[in-house]
Amino acid sequence: MVKPVQAHPPAEAVAWTVLAFLAAALPHLLAMPGWLMLVILVLAIWRVGAAWQNWQPPPAWLRLGITLALLGLVVIFYGGLWGRRAATGLLCMMLAAKMMEMFRLRDLRLVASMCFFLIATQFLFSERLVYLAYLAGAFWVATAALLLIQRVDSAQPKPASASWTRSTLRPVTLLIVAAVPLALALFVTFPRLAQPLWGLPDEVMDGRTGLSDSMSPGSIANLYADESAAFRVEFDGPMPPPAERYWRGPVFWNFDGHTWSRSFFSTSPATVMPEAGTRSWDYRVQLEPHEQRWLFSLDYPVEYPRGARVTADYQMISRRAITTLTQYEVSSNPDFIDTPDLPQTLHNLATRLPDDRNPRTLALAAEWRERYPDDQQLIDAILRWFNEEAFFYSLETSPMGRNSVDEFLFDLRTGYCEHYASAFAVMMRAAGVPARIVTGYQGGWWSTTARYLLVRQSDAHAWVEVWLPEQGWTRVDPTAAVSPSRIREGSRVAIDQPRHLLDWDWVQDLRNRYDRVQHLWNNWVLGFDASRQRQFLGGLGLGEPGLMMIGLTMVLSAMLVVGLVALLLLRRPRARPRSQAERLWQQLLARLRRRGLACSPTETPLEFSQRVSHALPNQSGEFDRLTWLYCRLHYGTGQHQDLLPEFTRRVEAFKP
């Protein structure tokens, strides 16, 4: 007995599968350590080469050895198998290892199917619209690969045409388009849970830019070139003027002479909650993931989302890290007085400075304190000094040393907002006035057509709050004294230096337009959560649907959509009947189809008649006569038309 020779799948099928794998894995590959990426590429290229050169698969021991080595590499490079990156890296690696034994259609199909999963894992890292466009392309390739494999499989042993690719690519798009209605129906109706069953791990992996939990010279200036969105805001009712659009983020109390950082006080909950006043801002924030826990709001949040809390220095903190696009609603009262009476301990905390740092600043502050005993006068004097002396608002700063504030105030006199905020806060503290640094965002770009405020990373800002008796913590922005346009019109106007090579107005305009699309996407797709779903289904007249009801809706609408698409696709391409005889014949065929005797479009009437004779021996004579009449009427010369009455009568009488 000769062992049958294992036929290798066609090279085209292999090439498409490998292409699908590489397309699906590419975003992961780019984030991978270079060595792992190289290994995957080598394995993929080897498989394509093997398909063309008809190489045999490596022996089992070698495959096992390489697979274990790859597993080891993943563990070494990622320090384990846990976490998003390590897990997806492992998936990529194992699929690459599968290349070595991908020598049967079954294996090809497995890899092509896994590509869909691999594509979906990309959403663990980003849900941005641009990624979606790429992943849609990868999805198309994976579908094409799967379809091609299916074609090869069903045409065994003889291929039906010269090129698999040529005959496969056209139906792929149709296949995907046909699936879109079902995907939409499931998207809208799939029951969403108010609390997700699982969340993304609270790990900072991607080095996402954004504010951090400390501030040192240069840390905010670094964000200036980053035009990605930080968050978007939609207002219900009036909007604060540009000069009041301070979005409060982390608050810093501790200063070591160089870096500002948070204090224990920043984590304790607020004892006095702001109440609604005469003025209020009501708005909805759509926060891009930044891997930290803070939320942004205008001063001072009266109503804030569940799952968040407000600290003693009135910043909003989420219970979980913001790893996905997050929406929340806030109502703020700008007239709230923050801590009219400052306890002595906090007073001490807010005036503490390292003794051995910035001596020149300390001396200057002491001198001015004597000249201006009143706090407000002192503040005004310093701001006036910033404004009138040759201080510049610029990104061009040099690295600062131990006495960063001294260097800035007396030598460089050029800096970004954190330099001014830090210098001002240090001077206030040196003069005995409690001061703290607030970081966050200032301003934003208002889209008049889409009616939302876009706040970018480049809008990151730092300002100072000083405590004054009676007035409590009061915002003072020294940057406004140096560069008023920064506050009114944003950082891009204030600094006349391009943020990057392509910082032209029309590019900016294009970015703004793109952001509108992204905003819609966020609103209607990413933000389509349980409450939106209830709202939407409620709008369809389902009242306040329960989970059961939503589930039922999903099943029914999915069935409906599949049914409609199937009807559309399976509709018989037969032309409309041209004659009375053809119409009657088709009625006859429909009657027989209900009896389970369907006439295929490629069957001639005579062939069908023979089949009917076998299936319905009693009716065989009658159906033969009907076929005879039909053939004459349909294919014969015009002189057979006198047979039409007989045909009509017999068709009406025919009961299969």
Added chain:
Amino acid sequence: MSKPAARNAPVSELTDELAAAVAAVNEVILDKAEAVDLAFCALLAGGHLLIEDLPGVGKTTMAHAMAIALGGSWQRIQFTSDMLPADITGVSVYRRDEEQFEFHHGPVFANVVLADEINRATPRTQSALLEAMAEGQVTVDGKTHALPAPFFVIATQNPTDLVGTYPLPDSQLDRFLLRTRLGYPSAEEERQLLIQRDRRDLLAEMKPILDPARLAELIAIARNVHLSEPVLDYIQALVEGSRNHAAVVNGLSPRAALALAQSARAHALIQGQDFCLPDNVRTVFPALAGHRLQTLPESGIGGDAVVQEIIDATAVA
């Protein structure tokens, strides 16, 4: 193929005689009704027939039987590699007593010509026959000699034994309207063949049923068989299908489409119909397209399989 619904409206008494001729040939060639139909089909459509098959399956007998039934003359040419064109067309011989050349007709001057193993001859000799087939006349030494009408060539080719042969190129294959195969008979029919008398005796007893004049009339009737719109649609769809098929080098030409229509008409006439059915088209299509469609070598699929794929993919109107 039994078609109870179709075979009962005689176009004229001539079709009865045609049916009788077909039946007479079928009595000699057992179990090959379809091949005999196709042979008559090629004849009535005014074309020529190519039979690709092994020796001994009855090609010569069939050609001979047809010749007798048609009531015309018949010739057999056994092609060999040392044959010259003159061996087919004939030669001019100088007659001293009459002091002029006299043309000696070659074997091609007959109503039915059996060209056996046509691929054994050199292309030059082949083309002499092919030209005669195409023109209906022979030119020797500047003089044109008309071939008898009707003129019908049945050529055979042995597909398995290719040593020392010159297989007909594709462009020449196109000269044959239909290409068919005979194949082995079934066990029962083969038993009949063994029991019955010698085929040669049967042939000797056969009487002519038609004559050249009536055959010409039948050919004219075949040209007028009705082709309805749906059947024309079907013919066009089949031709279109051959042009769109991925494994085919070049689809069927308009001449082939015309030939398909004509063959289908002839087939309908043989079935005794005065109009064409899709079934007629479908029956002749493999014989018509099989040798005309060249497939891409990398597709791993032959012309016959492609033809079947085209039929299976084409809707009947």
